[in-house]
Amino acid sequence: MATLKDIAKKAGVSIATVSRVLNDDDSLSVAAETRDRILSITDEMDYRRSKQQKQQAKAVMNVGLFYWYSKDQEAADPYYLSIRLGIENACAERGINLVKLYKTSESYRTNFKGSLHGIIAAGKYSKKDVECFRNLSPHFVLVDYALSDSIDCVVPDIRKAMIGVLDYLFSGGHRKIGYIGGHEYVQTNQPIGDERESAFCEYMTIKGLYRPDYVWTGRFTAEDGFELMREALACADRPTAFFVASDSMAIGALRALHEKKVRVPQDISIVSFNDIEMAQYIHPPLSTVRVETEFMGETAVDLLMEQMQSNRTLAKKIVTPCTLMIRESSSSRQYISAD
Incomplete structure (x- = not known):
């Protein structure tokens, strides 16, 4: 019927x-x-x-x-x-x-x-x-x-998803893992804690690998993903992998990597979050967490x-x-x- x-x-x-x-x-x-x-x-x-x-x-x-x-x-x-x-x-x-x-x-x-x-x-x-x-x-x-x-x-089960991402990167040999994320607000000035960031910090602390200088945050936009990745690339001892808290931010981050001629994933691996439709079509296709x-x-x-x-x-x-x-x-x- x-x-x-x-x-x-x-x-x-x-x-x-x-x-x-x-x-x-x-x-x-x-x-x-x-x-x-x-x-x-x-x-x-x-x-x-x-x-x-x-x-x-x-x-x-x-x-x-x-x-x-x-x-x-x-x-x-x-x-x-x-x-x-x-x-x-x-x-x-x-x-x-x-x-x-x-x-x-x-x-x-x-x-x-x-x-x-x-x-x-x-x-x-x-x-x-x-x-x-x-x-x-x-x-x-x-x-x-x-x-x-x-x-x-x-x-969504964000904490479980984050553990899965970090287990994947850790089992692949990555120890220097960076975090690029954003902050959201209720009303105009009340920040909301982001579960992705807290889960990242908790996991890396348990592993004895947490570094506050490996955390960059801004807004959940491609523009901020671009600028934050540029900041991260200026580090002398930069991460070998990044978790980026949204696909939109990751798209901006990839542009920054391409401009600096940093190879993905040969030099730096990127894993993102959301799995928007565009994620599988950009270059290279994004590894990301699918949220239903x-x-x-x-x-x-x-x-x-x-x-x-x-x-x-x-x-x-x-x-x-x-x-x-x-x-x-x-x-x-x-x-x-x-x-």
């Missing part, structure tokens, strides 16, 4: 667009040609909504979605874009109406006139932000951030629905697995130096 996903693929649009066309969503801005194409494909594939789907269409559930990144930030680092797409697709499959939330000053607002049944927020938030969410709806889920034990959340971002978004929708339908009083924290993808930007050392 045909699904919304099948129709969306053939029509060349998102699942959310197909769902909104079939549900006669007047707020949807789409070309008449696109709408007609979707309806034609629906008839061609003999799509029939189930009784449950029809009931959902009659009693639409409204879920607020707060965008942590701006459009420009999503374009530069598509990590949260992928999470958002997972949320949008899961809601479309369930006939849920997603309502955009915007932050103004210390509060959140929306142009939507109805009531919100729940809220999903992907990104990093303060306790004040959570209070604002609770004023809009008692049901909400955080994605990619565990603020407290009293809030439902979906997060779309799955995280889908899981957040499932968790919100379960929260709303149950009477539980304890919060749930769902930890999703990560996978180390070994590509051409990393390799073993030919020898292990005495130091």
